[in-house]
Amino acid sequence: MANDGADTDLDRLVVAQIPHLRRYARALVGDRDRADDLVQDCLERAWSRLGLWRRDGNMRAWLFTIMHNLNANAVRNAKRRPGHDPIDEATFHAATPPSQIDRLELNALSDAIRALPEEQRAVVLLVGLEQLSYEEVATVLDLPIGTVMSRLHRGRERLRRAMAGEPAPSLRRVK
């Protein structure tokens, strides 16, 4: 069937955000399938609540908020279970590197992102990758803006040390 579900303006607004939701989810959870599952869960919830969305609202922030809440639940549940899911290395290392940043540095960055505390990772990615404003991030994560700023700074400091090859003391390598 050719129907892609985008049969109203609202639907189209949602569909337009799917690539961004996928990018963020991939960076947040690492594994491609789990990331798309998260995107799918987010979209299902969004479709079912579309009527509640305010037309003058920020669709992007709304969708990221839904995704954040779903992921926070998933992380909480995963913590109750033993064991870790394996990290899909291929998804990280398949991307094309830009000329200025070399492959080793990128690998170090992707490992370091995985090792970041969840709360810092979300802020670093929403700001640095998705380019949400600090205010939007505060809304999405339901945090005071001061907390957003301090998590952003601490997260970046950790990534910086990792990229420079310094092992952070509490850096946990997941193999």
Add this chain to the structure above:
Amino acid sequence: MTAGAPRPVTEGELNALVDGRLDPARAADVERDLAASPEEQRRAADFARINAGLHALFDPVLDEPVPEHLRRHPPTAWHRRPWARGLGAAAAAVLLLVVGAAGGWYARDRAIAQRQEVAAILQPAALAHRIYVAERRHPVEVRAEEEHLVRWLSNRLKIPLKTPALDPMGFHLMGGRLLPTDRGSAAQFMYEDRQGRRVTLYIRSDLQGNRETAFRYVQDETGVGMFYWIDGAKGYAVAAQMPRQELMAIATKVYDDLEK
């Protein structure tokens, strides 16, 4: 504005500079202040590299074709993953409906209430379930043993019907009946297990709006649960009084068999 002596750059300013969140005049001031501190300058450059690295790592995702199942209202996605994994998703789609004194189903979710197609499947399916599940002597109009059951209902609904095989879950097909709708005909199939529990599958093929919905779950206050979904003109509902997870397994089998 005259440039005073450089002052220490705060964390907030440094990050905002990196993220391009300062207006040009302010950015120029901060950059000037940064120039006085090589260490902070390196930090800012490294932070900018992190941002660039994030884009290098993950921007390729933007160029990947979006999987078809993510582009549409979700029923199609169920092929891909077993329901056990979809528990979270299903929970997200849970909408509690309350059966009012008059017997109507009232959606609490405005999004749902606005969609008449949903009401057009929910209400008649729930009504037919309540009435015929309680029927001891004539639960079905045509018994499963009669060969023409499926052909007859297919002809009346003008779509090829199938009866899902629920034997793996312990339910056998009792038979079916033709039901009226406000526009045409609907069909109900009924299944029963050894303890006498009954499941109904309601199908209508005359919905308007040609949209697809997610697989959704509703429950009334008596504990009757129903999974339903819409695929274009076709609407389906699987109802029974049993734990949601058990009903989910049945609804999933129904969906899979109908899609085959």
